[in-house]
Amino acid sequence: MFLDKIVAQTLKTLEQRKQEYPLGTIKRLASEQTPPRDLLRAFEPRTQVHLIAEVKRASPSKGMLAPHIDPVALARTYEANGAAAISVLTEPDFFLGSPAYLTAIKQAVNIPVLRKDFIVDEYQVHEARAWGADAILLICAILDDNQLYHLLQTAHELGMRCLVETHSREEAQRAVAAGAMIIGVNSRDLVTFEMNPYLIRDIRRLIPSNRVVIAESGIHTTADTRRLARYDVQAMLVGESLVVSDDVPAQMHMLLSGARQSTQVKICGLSRPADIDAAVEAGADMLGFIFHEPSHRYVKPEQVQGLLAASELYQHLPKGQTRPDLVGVFVNKDAAFINETAEQAGLHFVQLHGTETPEFCQQIQKPVLKALHLRESADLVRLRDYQDVAWRLLLDTPTPEWGGTGVTHDWELARTAAQMERIILAGGLTVDNVAQAINSVQPWGVDVSSGVETQKQKDPAKIRAFIEQVRAREN
Numbered sequence: 412m413f414l415d416k417i418v419a420q421t422l423k424t425l426e427q428r429k430q431e432y433p434l435g436t437i438k439r440l441a442s443e444q445t446p447p448r449d450l451l452r453a454f455e456p457r458t459q460v461h462l463i464a465e466v467k468r469a470s471p472s473k474g475m476l477a478p479h480i481d482p483v484a485l486a487r488t489y490e491a492n493g494a495a496a497i498s499v500l501t502e503p504d505f506f507l508g509s510p511a512y513l514t515a516i517k518q519a520v521n522i523p524v525l526r527k528d529f530i531v532d533e534y535q536v537h538e539a540r541a542w543g544a545d546a547i548l549l550i551c552a553i554l555d556d557n558q559l560y561h562l563l564q565t566a567h568e569l570g571m572r573c574l575v576e577t578h579s580r581e582e583a584q585r586a587v588a589a590g591a592m593i594i595g596v597n598s599r600d601l602v603t604f605e606m607n608p609y610l611i612r613d614i615r616r617l618i619p620s621n622r623v624v625i626a627e628s629g630i631h632t633t634a635d636t637r638r639l640a641r642y643d644v645q646a647m648l649v650g651e652s653l654v655v656s657d658d659v660p661a662q663m664h665m666l667l668s669g670a671r672q673s674t675q676v677k678i679c680g681l682s683r684p685a686d687i688d689a690a691v692e693a694g695a696d697m698l699g700f701i702f703h704e705p706s707h708r709y710v711k712p713e714q715v716q717g718l719l720a721a722s723e724l725y726q727h728l729p730k731g732q733t734r735p736d737l738v739g740v741f742v743n744k745d746a747a748f749i750n751e752t753a754e755q756a757g758l759h760f761v762q763l764h765g766t767e768t769p770e771f772c773q774q775i776q777k778p779v780l781k782a783l784h785l786r787e788s789a790d791l792v793r794l795r796d797y798q799d800v801a802w803r804l805l806l807d808t809p810t811p812e813w814g815g816t817g818v819t820h821d822w823e824l825a826r827t828a829a830q831m832e833r834i835i836l837a838g839g840l841t842v843d844n845v846a847q848a849i850n851s852v853q854p855w856g857v858d859v860s861s862g863v864e865t866q867k868q869k870d871p872a873k874i875r876a877f878i879e880q881v882r883a884r885e886n
Contacts, residue, residue, distance in 0.1 A: 413471060414601045418553055420504050421529045434534055440541035441569065447545040448523040450572035451592060453495040454623050454645040458833070460636065460670035461495035462663065463525065463625065465650030466516065468500070468507040472604040477654040482512040483519045485659070492660045493667055496523040496546075498648055501539075510542045517543035525574060529553060536565045546572040549591075551582035552601055559589045574625060574648075583614045587622070594618055595648065599628035608638070608733045612759060615642045616778065631731070633669030633885075637696060638733060640670045643802075674849055674881050675856030677738060677835065678863065678874060680708035684721035689871035691724040691735060693878040698735045699762065699858070702752060703742040707867055708860065712739075715756040738762050738780060746774035753777045760802065769800045778802035780835065785824055794832050804828075805858060808838030825852045842876045846884050857881065 432440075454461050466482045466489075469475050486497050499516055500508030508528070517524045526544035530536065531553055539547045549562055559575070566573050575591035577583040578601060586594045596611045606629045618624055623645040630636060631652040639647055649666060656662040678690040679699030690698055700715055701708045710718070715737070719725050725734060736759040741749050743765035753761055753776065762780040763772065772779045781801040783793055797804060806825050828834050829852050837858035840848055845857060863873040 413604075414552065417471070417502070417505055417529055418531060421502070421531065424503070425532060425534065428538070429534060432538075434537065437534065437537045437541050441537050444540055444543055447540070447570045447572075448521075450496055450523040450525065450546040450574070451623060453523050454593075457623065457645050460640055460644060460667070461646040462493060462667055463496045463498050463646055463648040464489035464494040464653055464663065465498040465527070465648060466500065466512060467498075467650035467654050469505075470651070471505050472599065473651060476651055478507065480654060483515050485654070486516040486520050488659050489653075489663070490520045490522055492663045494522060494663070495646060496525060498525045498527045498548075498650070499544075500650075501526055501528045501542075510538075513539075514543050517545075523572075530562060531558065533562065533565050536562055536569065536571070540569045540571060544571065546574060546593075548574050548576060548595075550576045550601075551585055552576075552578055556585060556589065559585065563589055563591065576627065577614065578610070580614055580617060583617045587618060591622070593623045593625060595625040595627050596644075597627040608635075611639065611642050611644065612736070615644070630666065633665055633673055634694065634732065636666050636669035637673045637675060640673075641675065641696065641736060668885070673885055674854065675835070676878050676881055677856060677858040678860075678869075678877075679738070679740065679837075679858055680706070680860040680864075681718070681869065682708055682710050683869070684718055684723075685871070686869040686874075687718060687722035688724045689869065689874045691722065691728070691732075692871075693875045694732075694882070695735050695874075695878060696856070697738050697760070699738045699740055699860070700756065700758075701740045702744070703740060703764070712752040712756045715739075715758075719757075736760060740764055743767065746771060750774075750776045762805065764805075764807070769796050772797065772800040780805055782807050782837070784808070785821075785828065788824065788827070791824075791828060791831065794828060798832060803835055803855065804832050805835040805837055806854075807858075822848060822851045825854065829854050840877075842873055842880055845877060846880045849881065849884060 468478050489497055499513040500506040501510050501513055502508045523545040525546045526539040527548045563573050574593045574595050575586040576595040576597050577586050578597050596614050598607050598610045611626050625646045625648055626639045626644045627648045630647050630649045675696045677697035677699055678695045680701050681687055681698055700710050738760045739758040740762040760780050761775050761777045764782040779801045780803050781797050782805040825836055833855035835856040835858050836852050836854040840859045841862040863877050
């Protein structure tokens with residue numbers, strides 16, 4: 412296994428360094444360093460996605476990436492263009508890293524510097540501090556529980572933070588149990604090097620809200636970072652797409668704006684494979700299925716997987732594209748029914764569109780998108796009622812019907828709400844008014860159903876035009 416080969420080589424070179432610089436010497440050099448910069452504080456505010464930019468010359472999975480980079484110049488570029496922290500590869504044999512890079516970068520920038528390496532021994536923790544590192548990477552896959560806890564504690568005693576990297580649900584639970592405050596989810600399998608871009612979505616709910624979550628690997632486009640914003644990560648660690656870029660500042664701006672400013676788009680009321688094809692091709696972020704029977708858009712829960720299987724584009728995505736998240740819309744259903752349906756249909760989020768209480772939301776096992784019908788400013792207090800139990804809040808037009816009416820929302824009221832919480836705007840949105848709505852309200856996302864229909868059927872041309880209008884204003 413390649414990971415075993417890396418660890419074996421790490422242990423071999425480590426023994427050589429121990430001979431050259433005994434532990435006592437390394438501890439003395441560590442004690443002479445200035446106090447570490449706090450990596451945890453670098454991710455404030457936590458409602459925003461931050462960037463850990465990596466200095467990386469090569470990788471085992473991709474080979475040579477940027478063998479001629481100037482590490483210090485690159486690090487200064489990262490800092491000048493909004494990086495919250497810098498990750499530096501110090502592993503020399505497989506990643507062409509060097510401790511000299513770390514030390515030089517630490518002296519050149521004013522943000523936290525992370526030592527990224529295969530750390531398996533207490534010596535390496537003290538060594539990292541002696542080189543000037545403010546934080547270290549600990550990889551669950553190469554550490555048992557005792558090692559993980561011991562290395563965490565050793566780093567904390569030296570004032571350093573740890574990014575604890577996980578690759579599975581089990582490893583995420585181990586990281587939480589060990590007391591890790593900064594938990595990374597690496598979408599690249601360390602054994603096969605294959606990517607699983609949905610891993611962060613599957614693991615996110617296992618990590619308590621008081622921890623910082625970092626997404627790692629496979630982050631190249633605005634769509635990638637917009638997806639991460641849906642999963643409430645606090646930061647993304649990016650190396651390859653930066654070091655190979657011809658314009659590093661532009662690439663950084665693109666990634667950060669995708670996570671912070673790009674508008675999420677949900678196409679709701681899908682009931683045919685052709686509808687799903689149109690939404691996927693246009694670049695929708697979320698696909699909505701309605702489980703409320705009076706609606707002409709109603710689908711049975713057992714139909715959803717069949718619809719997806721019959722969607723050519725959902726099954727065979729264009730290169731570099733990931734599948735949209737699935738949202739089920741329920742109106743005043745029992746919690747048990749909702750939870751069972753969510754599993755049966757393979758939903759990622761549950762939208763509650765009725766009179767469900769905050770207490771009811773807590774019974775739902777998937778992240779909740781709670782729809783609220785605000786009529787006046789006094790109703791804004793309801794946002795606070797749901798802020799701790801709902802993943803996002805959706806503002807829909809107050810009407811006697813439950814959604815999909817085509818009636819426009821009060822955008823001034825919605826704008827005030829958007830300044831208080833991350834909201835999804837619905838109600839009367841169309842190709843003609845969505846850009847104006849986004850400019851007026853500044854919502855986190857938009858939701859459309861009737862506005863992309865012709866004679867009560869989804870219209871592929873309108874779906875495509877709607878999403879084009881949203882994306883055009885972001886460029």
